[in-house]
Amino acid sequence: MDAGLISAIGSPRRREILRLLWDQELTAGAIHQAMPDVTFGAVSLQLKVLAEAGLVESRTDAQFRVYRVRRETLGPVAAMLEAMWTDALWHLKLKAELKESRRGPQPRRRRRSPTKGQKR
Amino acid sequence: MDAGLISAIGSPRRREILRLLWDQELTAGAIHQAMPDVTFGAVSLQLKVLAEAGLVESRTDAQFRVYRVRRETLGPVAAMLEAMWTDALWHLKLKAELKESRRGPQPRRRRRSPTKGQKR
DNA sequence: CACGTATTTTAGTTTGATCTAAATTACGCC
DNA sequence: GGCGTAATTTAGATCAAACTAAAATACGTG
Numbered sequence: 001m002d003a004g005l006i007s008a009i010g011s012p013r014r015r016e017i018l019r020l021l022w023d024q025e026l027t028a029g030a031i032h033q034a035m036p037d038v039t040f041g042a043v044s045l046q047l048k049v050l051a052e053a054g055l056v057e058s059r060t061d062a063q064f065r066v067y068r069v070r071r072e073t074l075g076p077v078a079a080m081l082e083a084m085w086t087d088a089l090w091h092l093k094l095k096a097e098l099k100e101s102r103r104g105p106q107p108r109r110r111r112r113s114p115t116k117g118q119k120r
Numbered sequence: 121m122d123a124g125l126i127s128a129i130g131s132p133r134r135r136e137i138l139r140l141l142w143d144q145e146l147t148a149g150a151i152h153q154a155m156p157d158v159t160f161g162a163v164s165l166q167l168k169v170l171a172e173a174g175l176v177e178s179r180t181d182a183q184f185r186v187y188r189v190r191r192e193t194l195g196p197v198a199a200m201l202e203a204m205w206t207d208a209l210w211h212l213k214l215k216a217e218l219k220e221s222r223r224g225p226q227p228r229r230r231r232r233s234p235t236k237g238q239k240r
Numbered sequence: 241c242a243c244g245t246a247t248t249t250t251a252g253t254t255t256g257a258t259c260t261a262a263a264t265t266a267c268g269c270c
Numbered sequence: 271g272g273c274g275t276a277a278t279t280t281a282g283a284t285c286a287a288a289c290t291a292a293a294a295t296a297c298g299t300g
Binding site for chain 3: 027028029032040041044045047048062063064065100101102103104105106
């Protein structure tokens with residue numbers, strides 16, 4: 001039982017990512033698209049933290065990077081997380097937590113997905 | 121399963137307090153004495169957070185306030201925490217985490233326990 | 241190898257959690 | 271009420287995590 005594990009799931013943003021990855025593999029880009037309120041860079045950094053805690057792993061597939069959850073690391077935490085987001089109110093609560101705990105600068109302008117056509 | 125619970129145990133300082141209270145009731149002062157690197161005020165604030173998350177409760181005994189863990193709130197987390205601090209290296213790891221995550225101003229001078237004689 | 245797409249990394253900014261110090265509140269006792 | 275001890279609350283300071291924007295890196299394809 002590593003303390004880094006608890007710190008890792010202590011962040012609502014990282015729990016959001018874990019939830020997305022829970023029952024499917026996703027590319028970094030797909031994860032970002034599901035989280036419209038942060039930049040791709042921010043997602044990538046959180047994925048790095050999760051990977052360092054052993055909670056996710058990735059493989060390279062062509063120019064994509066595919067992430068998946070490493071449930072074996074989670075152990076007793078897995079049941080707790082599942083219980084949490086089986087809760088009907090989970091998504092609502094998470095949003096509240098995210099809003100409350102937001103750090104870093106607010107984006108100056110609406111950011112765009114790097115996958116879509118962007119002039120300039 | 122409440123998310124506030126996970127956030128609450130996400131802080132190493134609060135885990136330290138939970139550990140102290142795990143198998144005994146303690147007054148706020150006793151908890152503070154066991155944590156010489158923070159002020160009484162800081163301990164009190166963390167106890168408040170833990171209480172709001174339902175992780176501890178307190179009763180008043182004369183001029184003392186006695187805290188205890190509410191294990192029923194912890195549910196599956198209890199096993200995880202116990203596993204963590206059964207780990208021989210737990211105390212070492214916690215110290216590292218505390219050092220790394222320290223916030224707020226460094227104390228200007230050595231602070232004193234409010235229970236001991238203090239001139240001025 | 242130039243170009244396009246996907247992702248990570250770097251450099252710099254912001255902000256809430258954590259802290260200190262001091263003021264305040266709470267309780268018991270004489 | 272006044273004093274002493276215990277604890278909480280308030281006001282202000284600090285700092286690392288979480289963020290943005292931009293630059294750099296990685297990979298495939300014509």
